[in-house]
Amino acid sequence: MPVYRFRCDSCGPFDASHTMAAVPDADACPECQAPSQRTITAPALGRGRSAAMGLLDATARTASEPGVVAGAPPGRRRSPGTPVSTDPRHRALPRP
Numbered sequence: 001m002p003v004y005r006f007r008c009d010s011c012g013p014f015d016a017s018h019t020m021a022a023v024p025d026a027d028a029c030p031e032c033q034a035p036s037q038r039t040i041t042a043p044a045l046g047r048g049r050s051a052a053m054g055l056l057d058a059t060a061r062t063a064s065e066p067g068v069v070a071g072a073p074p075g076r077r078r079s080p081g082t083p084v085s086t087d088p089r090h091r092a093l094p095r096p
């Protein structure tokens with residue numbers, strides 16, 4: 001089912017799924033139950049729960065809710081003194 005956007009006058013916008021054949025012009029706000037008018041938005045087609053959509057949602061969420069980390073991600077650690085790159089062409093690059 002497509003997702004439609006409604007706007008509550010006191011709570012703001014919210015999304016609700018309805019069939020295309022029975023889209024109401026107003027829906028009850030999930031927070032205050034007040035009738036809320038449907039707003040005209042771009043169609044949210046393909047808003048399923050696929051892995052790609054989950055990745056897009058997580059990427060968009062990092063703009064407003066960035067994750068707080070306590071350190072570097074786990075992985076290979078480079079011990080001090082070891083070269084950053086083993087590519088011999090990188091040794092020919094100018095040094096700062």
Ligand SMILES: [Zn+2]
Nearest residue numbers: 008011029032
């Ligand atoms: Zn409301």
